[in-house]
Amino acid sequence: MKLIDKTAFRSESGEINLINRIQGMLKFGMTWYDRILAQDTVAAVLAKQLGNQFTLMQNLTLPETDIDLPMILIGPPGIMLINALPEKGIYVARESEWGTIMDDHFVPERINQVKRTQTMARVLQIYLERLGHRGFLVEPIMMSGDPALHIDSTRPSVRVVMSDALTRFAMSMAQARSIFNSEMINDLEQAILTGVSKQSVMITPPDEPAYEEIGFSSQDESGSDGELDFSFTDAEESSEFQPDSPATGRNNEPAASDEPGESRPSKASHPKRFLGISTTQWLILGAMFLFWLCSIVLFGGYILYELGWIQFA
Numbered sequence: 130m131k132l133i134d135k136t137a138f139r140s141e142s143g144e145i146n147l148i149n150r151i152q153g154m155l156k157f158g159m160t161w162y163d164r165i166l167a168q169d170t171v172a173a174v175l176a177k178q179l180g181n182q183f184t185l186m187q188n189l190t191l192p193e194t195d196i197d198l199p200m201i202l203i204g205p206p207g208i209m210l211i212n213a214l215p216e217k218g219i220y221v222a223r224e225s226e227w228g229t230i231m232d233d234h235f236v237p238e239r240i241n242q243v244k245r246t247q248t249m250a251r252v253l254q255i256y257l258e259r260l261g262h263r264g265f266l267v268e269p270i271m272m273s274g275d276p277a278l279h280i281d282s283t284r285p286s287v288r289v290v291m292s293d294a295l296t297r298f299a300m301s302m303a304q305a306r307s308i309f310n311s312e313m314i315n316d317l318e319q320a321i322l323t324g325v326s327k328q329s330v331m332i333t334p335p336d337e338p339a340y341e342e343i344g345f346s347s348q349d350e351s352g353s354d355g356e357l358d359f360s361f362t363d364a365e366e367s368s369e370f371q372p373d374s375p376a377t378g379r380n381n382e383p384a385a386s387d388e389p390g391e392s393r394p395s396k397a398s399h400p401k402r403f404l405g406i407s408t409t410q411w412l413i414l415g416a417m418f419l420f421w422l423c424s425i426v427l428f429g430g431y432i433l434y435e436l437g438w439i440q441f442a
Contacts, residue, residue, distance in 0.1 A: 192324030
């Protein structure tokens with residue numbers, strides 16, 4: 130299997146040191162490193178079973194956007210968006226709901242992994258359609274490589290693959306019926322990596338049914354241009370993440386609402402940043418620096434006291 134790893138803060142040797150780990154958690158959320166470990170576990174299992182005709186892209190940012198997608202698997206059977214789960218414990222995936230059971234009651238989680246997986250797959254689907262790639266669906270899959278996670282699923286709206294079924298999943302992909310040839314796989318790979326595709330010249334105009342079916346229009350009600358604006362970080366998950374959220378594409382075509390007459394949701398406000406770091410993250414860094422500085426002073430004082438350089442009356 131061909132692996133294209135675009136994980137931020139990972140060294141050429143594949144390691145993420147402590148400083149980079151902290152930077153990644155501040156930028157992408159406190160569960161960022163756990164998500165990377167979950168992805169690496171899933172990637173290792175897939176690599177053992179899938180041949181060179183498959184390509185796995187990890188933590189890729191779609192060209193001309195700020196959208197980071199966790200894992201994209203492309204092969205002869207199709208294209209899949211994989212969300213590797215870092216959770217541990219017992220969870221419930223019920224249609225589009227995600228949560229736990231407490232006192233015989235369903236308790237939804239703050240981050241809905243089912244809707245998150247759906248939305249990321251839909252974003253990739255729309256992105257590829259705007260590059261002219263149609264006639265197939267991006268399959269959303271939730272995966273776990275950790276036996277400590279059990280998912281009780283009831284008609285989930287995404288495919289669920291737990292740790293004990295990862296190898297069987299990979300073997301089934303290797304033996305599945307092919308819908309893409311090698312040329313199509315290479316073109317899809319380049320389209321996702323560069324934003325340029327051989328199919329680009331065949332893009333359907335936005336007023337044709339292919340665009341109307343996914344709720345797109347060439348211009349919004351105010352006549353202004355739009356941009357792809359999705360965020361998959363932990364901090365902004367609850368306010369922005371909806372499986373049927375409208376999107377806008379690389380050709381600056383904003384989304385129209387899926388329901389006639391429904392008002393268009395406004396973009397979520399983003400916190401002000403300095404040097405790419407928000408105020409909250411600066412405060413956390415400041416607190417960590419003060420803690421480090423106090424530790425150095427206390428340790429240095431202890432050493433000097435032991436050497437007799439400092440005396441207390």
